[in-house]
Amino acid sequence: MRILFVADDIYPGFGGQARATEGHIAALARRGHQLRVLGGNEPRPSEPPAGVLVERFPAWRLGAAQTRFAHPLFSRIAPHLTWAEVMHANTPAALTAAATILAKRRRVPVVMGVHTQLETSTLQAPLIGPPLAWLLGTWYRLLFGAADLLVAPTRFAADLAGQFHGGRIEVVSNGLDLRDTLATNHRVSDGGSRLLSYVGRLSPEKRPLDLLELLRELPGHVRLAIAGDGPLERPLRDAVERLGLRARVDLLGFVSEEQKRELLGRTDLFVMPSPAELQSIATLEAMAAGAAVAAVGYASSAVPQLVREAGGGIVMPPRDPATQAAAVMALLDDPVALGQAQRNAVSYAVEHDVDKSGERLERLYGELMAAREVITAGRP
Helix, strand or coil: CEEEEECCCCCCCCCHHHHHHHHHHHHHHHCCCEEEEEEECCCCCCCCCCCCEEEEECEEECCCCCCEEECCCHHHHHHHHHHCCEEEECCCCHHHHHHHHHHHHCCCCEEEECCCCHHHHHCCCHHHHHHHHHHHHHHHHHHHCCCCEEEECCHHHHHHHCCCCCCCEEECCCCECCCCCCCCCCCCCCCCCEEEEEECCCCHHHCCCHHHHHHHCCCCCEEEEEECCCCCHHHHHHHHHHCCCHHHEEEEECCCHHHHHHHHHCCCEEEECCCCECCCHHHHHHHHCCCEEEEECCCCECHHHHHHHHCCEEEECCCCHHHHHHHHHHHHCCHHHHHHHHHHHHHHHHCCEHHHHHHHHHHHHHHHHHHHHHHHHCCC
């Protein structure tokens, strides 16, 4: 198949959308498909898989926002839609809108990935949250409504997407490359110490500062490692000092893939405080590495459901550090329950092998292409 991906932020991208897009592209390339990508300019671009062509457009970021927005140029998009047999867009912005217009003209099936939710944006800008939610909701209904198919990483995400799209929505995991990630054995805590970890962007919608409130309620032999960067990096360092937690918190900043694997490999319990997650690749990576998960039970996050489905940890009540700490210690102090949660986590992660996601996408693309051929054949 000739597959055109559209993703403003890619190679290198930041966050779940980019990780999912890059993983799906690699999986489809391994299955022998031809792939092109439309994305935004990057100051230090990384290399796509061999044979994947990337066309870059002028791009910008809004303040400290994570996502890069690409400026569409119809004359440069058009040749790719002439070439493509199917288009898959993963960022609901202007580049996707322009590519969709051209795809419709050329009768190219359009797939859109669901990688954003209203809470992600409104939690970053609480003062303008309600009008921003209305504007984004209106835009999503217009854009997602033009797709022939939506793919969402979880059933939770698919249910949310139903408010923007009345047509077909299928679940396709963001996926993990398990070749270097999967745990081969289970950890043994060192000298009675326990390690909690968090990997992710340090921004308001992720609520990393809540981890410090949890740690204050935990005994001194429990440590916390936080990997990632973002606008809350300085406030987080200041809070560690103010709360007297310097001896128990490791702020690692941005880490390489190898460093991340090493951290997750010695983690007893991965903690996810975010209230806005459509799947959370970071959580799946922790599970693949053999860590149990403690998720804060926000109704706006897919992670609590993921943890329950896996039997891979605990779900804690929001905004209650004392109760959260009691649940954490109950699990950490029960070696049988902890070991079972860690094994369950690994088993669950295996089901999210990115090659399975690539196979699923291939099948969905084929269905759309076949349906389009039938429709085209019936036209005068």
